[in-house]
Structure formats: C-alpha cells, structure tokens
Amino acid sequence: MDPIRRVRKAVIPVAGNGTRFLPATKAMPKEMLTVVDRPVVQYALDEAREAGIEHIVFVTGRNKQAIQDHFDDAPELISSLSRSGKTAQVSELEAMLPAAGTVSFTRQQAPLGLGHAVWCARDLIGNEPFALLLPDMICHGPRGCMAGLIDLYNFAGGNVVGVEQCPPEETYKYGIVGKGDAVPHGFEVTGMVEKPRAGEAPSNYFLNGRYILQPEIFDLLARQERGAGNEIQLTDSMLHLSKNQRFHAHPYEGQTFDCGSKQGFIEANVALALSRPDIGGMVFESVRHMVLTHESRIQAA
Numbered sequence: 001m002d003p004i005r006r007v008r009k010a011v012i013p014v015a016g017n018g019t020r021f022l023p024a025t026k027a028m029p030k031e032m033l034t035v036v037d038r039p040v041v042q043y044a045l046d047e048a049r050e051a052g053i054e055h056i057v058f059v060t061g062r063n064k065q066a067i068q069d070h071f072d073d074a075p076e077l078i079s080s081l082s083r084s085g086k087t088a089q090v091s092e093l094e095a096m097l098p099a100a101g102t103v104s105f106t107r108q109q110a111p112l113g114l115g116h117a118v119w120c121a122r123d124l125i126g127n128e129p130f131a132l133l134l135p136d137m138i139c140h141g142p143r144g145c146m147a148g149l150i151d152l153y154n155f156a157g158g159n160v161v162g163v164e165q166c167p168p169e170e171t172y173k174y175g176i177v178g179k180g181d182a183v184p185h186g187f188e189v190t191g192m193v194e195k196p197r198a199g200e201a202p203s204n205y206f207l208n209g210r211y212i213l214q215p216e217i218f219d220l221l222a223r224q225e226r227g228a229g230n231e232i233q234l235t236d237s238m239l240h241l242s243k244n245q246r247f248h249a250h251p252y253e254g255q256t257f258d259c260g261s262k263q264g265f266i267e268a269n270v271a272l273a274l275s276r277p278d279i280g281g282m283v284f285e286s287v288r289h290m291v292l293t294h295e296s297r298i299q300a301a
C-alpha cells in the first residue's frame with residue numbers, strides 16, 4: 001500500500017450564485033451572510049485550521065470581493081479600535097486573520113457547478129490529497145468535522161467523506177452513501193447515490209459537505225461532463241473515482257446546518273446563538289417566549 005500522504009491544503013468554493021437567497025445575495029456573496037456575528041465562510045476557515053490545514057484555496061467569482069476583504073488586514077479599523085481602547089475586538093480580528101501566504105484565491109469565471117469550481121483549484125492544489133469544505137454547510141459540535149475526517153484519513157488513506165444521519169423519509173434531498181464495514185472513526189463506503197428516489201436509498205447517511213479527496217479527482221473533473229441541473233457535479237466524478245479508489249465515511253458527532261437554505265440558515269443562527277455563553281441565556285428566553293406566543297396564537301385561531 002502507498003504511504004498515506006499528509007493533507008496540507010483545503011479548497012473552499014465560494015463562486016456560486018446563491019439563488020436561493022435572493023434578493024439578499026444580489027450584491028452580497030451568500031458566504032458572507034452572518035450566523036450570529038460572523039460570516040458563514042469564517043466557520044469553514046476556522047474548521048480547516050482546527051484540523052491542521054496549512055493553506056486554503058478559495059475558488060471565488062464575480063461579486064465576491066467582500067470575501068477577500070474579510071480575510072485581509074484592515075489597518076484603519078484596527079487603529080481606530082485601538083484608539084478607542086477596544087482591545088478585545090482588536091485581538092479577535094487579529095486572531096482570525098490568516099497568516100501571510102497561507103491563503104490563495106483563484107477564479108471560477110462562471111458558476112458551472114461545484115465539480116467545476118473544485119477543478120479550478122487544480123493548479124494550486126497540485127498532485128496531493130486535499131480537503132474540501134462547502135462553506136454554506138456549518139458543522140456545529142464539540143469538535144470540527146474536518147478534524148474527524150483527518151483522523152479517519154490518517155488511519156485509512158484514500159478518500160474520506162463527512163456524513164450525518166437524516167430521517168429515512170428525507171434521503172431524497174441529499175447525496176447518500178452505503179454503509180459497509182466499520183473502521184476506526186467511521187465506515188467503508190459501499191456506494192454513493194445523489195438524491196435517491198423514495199425507497200432506493202442505500203442508507204440514511206447523507207454527505208454533509210466535508211471531503212478529503214485524492215488528486216486523481218481532477219482528471220475526472222477535467223472531462224467537464226454535465227450532470228443534474230446541467231451542472232458539472234462533484235458527486236459524478238466521485239462515483240467514477242470510487243471504482244478505482246477506496247472511500248470511507250466519517251459520521252459527524254455534531255450537527256450540520258445547510259445555510260444555503262433559509263430554514264437551515266435560521267436554525268444555524270438559533271442553535272449557535274443558544275450555545276454562546278455571552279448571549280445564549282437571553283436568546284433562550286426570547287425564543288421560548290416567541291414559541292409560546294406563536295403556539296397560543298395558533299390555538300386561538
């Protein structure tokens with residue numbers, strides 16, 4: 001067996017149109033929508049760093065300048081905050097700034113699909129395994145999801161996907177994997193199917209937007225074959241790759257929120273606010289009051 005090569009780089013694709021969030025995303029990237037007090041893309045970068053990733057490649061596009069600015073220095077803001085004695089904010093901004101030279105940006109000229117966005121990172125990734133984090137999926141739990149994928153990868157090598165269980169009647173919404181033998185930190189993947197029809201899902205484990213992929217995926221993506229929605233789909237190339245390479249799945253012990261959907265975005269805001277020591281108590285009281293008021297309105301109607 002080949003030695004297991006370390007995962008050093010991660011791709012974070014941010015070039016999509018975010019059509020499900022129009023009009024909010026007409027002029028602002030959906031990856032800059034705020035969950036509590038930070039943009040969704042910040043959660044992905046923090047998760048990658050926690051997992052030991054050394055270099056992040058953002059695949060960006062038109063109207064996404066705000067993302068670049070968010071990860072850049074802001075000297076005027078920092079001196080203004082320092083002059084006002086706001087040292088806590090200065091420390092927070094400084095801590096979230098990636099070190100010089102550890103972030104690259106490349107451009108997807110048109111949003112032709114997630115598979116195409118990943119392919120755009122091929123030169124910056126080169127011939128080595130890499131992590132992929134979809135920033136609109138926020139993984140919330142005691143530990144970041146990517147750290148768990150790395151644990152499994154360091155044991156098994158090959159390709160690794162993050163998964164979570166959904167109610168069996170909801171498998172039609174997701175990419176679903178088949179569950180094989182258990183391994184440390186996960187299980188062997190026996191098959192993958194994108195949005196299976198009712199009764200045809202091999203399990204209720206859905207792909208939660210976290211991947212470790214071998215560079216051979218780029219050769220398959222280079223074929224630029226269109227799939228569902230006439231987009232170049234990542235899952236199609238992963239299916240091809242799984243014919244020659246092993247895939248394992250790491251079930252995430254936390255919860256993933258799909259912030260690309262309105263419901264998931266609102267749930268993420270509530271769940272993450274409730275978990276915050278500074279505002280959790282107040283938010284809990286507000287939510288409880290809202291729910292009770294809403295319930296009594298429904299009963300009175």
Ligand code: UTP
Pocket residue numbers: 013014015016017018019020021030031059108110111112113114116117134135136260
């Ligand atoms: P999504 O499919 O959730 O994003 O892609 P979208 O296409 O922007 O959303 P809707 O369906 O129109 O509302 C998941 C991630 O992949 C990126 C998106 O920016 C998002 O972070 N993506 C998607 C690209 O970078 N390029 C693409 O062509 C498609």
